[in-house]
Amino acid sequence: MKRKFEQIIDYIEELQAQNQLKQGDRLPSIRSMAAQFSCNKNTVIRAYQELEQAHKIYAVPKGGYYLIGEKSPASVANGIIDFTVVMPDPALLPYRQFHHCMSKAVELYQNELFTYSDEQGLLSLRKALVDHFADHQVFASAEQIFITTGAQQALSILANMSFPNGKRTILVEQPTYSVIQRLVELNGDQLIGIKRDFNGIDFTELERIFKHESIKFFYTIPRLHNPLGTSLSEKDKKRLVQLAEKYDVYIVEDDYLADLDTTVNAVPAYYYDLAGKVIYVKSFSKAFMPGIRLGAAVMHEALKTEFLKHKKCSDLNTTVLAQGALEIFITSGMYKKHIRKARLEYGRKIECLRECVMNTNCTGIDFVVPPIGFFVWIRLRENMDRTKLEKRLRERNIFIPSADRNFIHNHSGENSFWICIAKLSEDQIRTGISILCEEASRLAGKGHMSFPQ
Incomplete structure (x- = not known):
């Protein structure tokens, strides 16, 4: 049975879920909650402090506690509406549940926290991701999965490492995720673009580029594109993979918002790849929790050794504590x-x-x-x-x-x-x-x- 302060937390969250307690509303007084739950005031204060630490409420000195909901007190106060911030809604971040997973990870992996771990990633997390990825029609073994410090590290390694096709030019959509362009430019590789609009990509132009340019890989965001917001059709994804195989071009598929996609029968381009040309990159920052700084890449055999060599030089291994907590969060059903x-x-x-x-x-x-x-x-x-x-x-x-x-x-x-x-x-x-x-x-x-x- 849950302790009283936990029951109070659940009660406040239920009021919010039922829209009985709205953003900016004052929470019930400590005195009234103590009477309602037949407990002392310190129990209510502890519950409210837990909610405050989870950034769900905020305290006003001598004025009580208020629900943050979807706005921070600062943004409410100054009236700023910022459409430039690409971050998940703080009200959706599962602070309390993930804190529990972190504590459990410390218990389970205490012997590995203070030593170097597997450069490829915690094996138990990679095994958990096998089933997680399969839910998105990405079928891969634990040996193919590499855990990275955010998807950005995976992209940085891919931009820097050599590929079996021996090519150097990187093709990106226009517009595209701005960071990939800066990574390529810093590395000194040639960067060229192909227009993507609300109808997708001109495949005649794409084939011309694949055929006549020395394309190492084509970086693409097939679904819920950043920044267009649109998705490629299944027909286009199939055609893309076919062209990649025909002209020996690799595809780096950034599926950063795969978890949010509700399109019926939508699958990643990776699903159609039979020739080992698609590298699948997944972030756990945008749809889940940015501060966790974890990503994953699914690599085919021809790329694994080179990718791991660069990963070792980058950071030896990604933080074990975050990996262990994410594994528990996924296997417990909390992630779904x-x-x-x-x-x-x-x-x-x-x-x-x-x-x-x-x-x-x-x-x-x-x-x-x-x-x-x-x-x-x-x-x-x-x-x-x-x-x-x-x-x-x-x-x-x-x-x-x-x-x-x-x-x-x-x-x-x-x-x-x-x-x-x-x-x-x-x-x-x-x-x-x-x-x-x-x-x-x-x-x-x-x-x-x-x-x-």
């Missing part, structure tokens, strides 16, 4: 429970934005809204000055990013930008979009919203 909750919440946020745009007069801008995910792409009409719009929004505490950094050498040639809604509350989304549309309407044109298939 967390993802179910995250899908519902992010689905609500996207639907909130969709309804807001449909019910708002957005002159001069077009929204491309995906079914789920973090990103929404916004195109401005030709007569719209993006810099002027950005300045006007900033004056009203609304921050939007420039899309330039998502293009090679920061030259987009597009009058567009993306927004990320993951960390924002529904109220912030409504307010932010309303102000964005209001300022855009002052600058020009007539806009509409479109929906990627």
